[in-house]
Amino acid sequence: MYNDAFLTGLTALLPRLRRFAAGLARDPADADDLCQAAIERALVSRQQWQDGTRLDSWMYRIMRNIWIDTARARTRRDKTFAHEEAGLTVGTSGGQEAQVELTMVDRALQTLPDEQREAVLLVLVEGYKYAEAAAIIGCPIGTLTSRLLRGREALMVKLGEAA
């Protein structure tokens, strides 16, 4: 499509990046904004991408970092951060405003701590191996697997209740 492997590769990744963003963004309406921010940062930082290494992992890491930074900023700003007992109502107000319907899966994901959520998404949705997911997050594999285990168990409980 482009006479430029980086831009062509980035374009090919867009559907997957949108999928990852949809899982990360607390409000589904924000997913494409997160995606766009990741693309823009990637274009600015393309010198840092090493030819021959995986563009997908690199892009996922960029998006994940933006998401984490934003979450931190938001947590500082917003002291009414959802608590565990808020359960199914977490995140619904924003979703309704944006007229985006939250699925049961979305709501269950939103009750997970960020670290468990990204582990679940990278391995179970994006299909990364433990080692690859740990590299994207920048944590040891053991940390990744324990986050994944806890996240997965919490999701099964939540979705089991719903079913």
Next chain:
Amino acid sequence: MTVSPEQLAAYADGELDEITAAHVRRAIEDDPALAQELAKLSELRSMLAARFDPILAEPVPERLHQPIKSAAKVVNLADVRSARQQLWQRPQFRLGAGAAIAASLVVAVLVGGRGGTPQGYADRQLAAALDTSLSGETAPDGTRMLLSFRDSTGAACRGYAAAANSGIACHDDHGWKLKALGAAGKQQTTQYQQAGSPDAAIMAAAQDMAAGPAFDTAAEAAARKAGWRTGK
């Protein structure tokens, strides 16, 4: 053998070596409860796939393609204008791909004149900032000057970012004609938008319009002294 939850999950994820996987497989065959746990793991995967995989088939919004297209354009311009290396060596232009974020820029928009200024020209306040502020400075009204350059007709042009909007204006006999208008310098942003994108958009548009390098400090001061006259 006993199978830990970690092992069962790793088995479901295909992360176990062959020998361990074989052990787990036999344990599952012998233990219906374990088999049920495994079924739950795979059901969770299916539920997640049902929620997120359809996104792969959705059309990608144009706004996600746009920054990539703009970046490609900048790259091509770089080839075409290799003779004008100087332009690209200017620090203002070396935003490179960052300057490609031109999505929010509308080129050659006419805005209604206010306060007696002709249609399509900078109003008095903006004109004052364009007349007097040097690049990098912020005028009393908050307008920041980004850069100055000459377009193909020799007109002096300036990129600016004001509170209400950002843009490029070129000087002619009637004043500062607005050539491009972008988003506000302090626009309402959604949480994921990066600050500074409007500036980058202006830089990208300036790249397209400029006939030569952006003014350095001395050239800009000289142009100001000359009243931003059209020149070479």
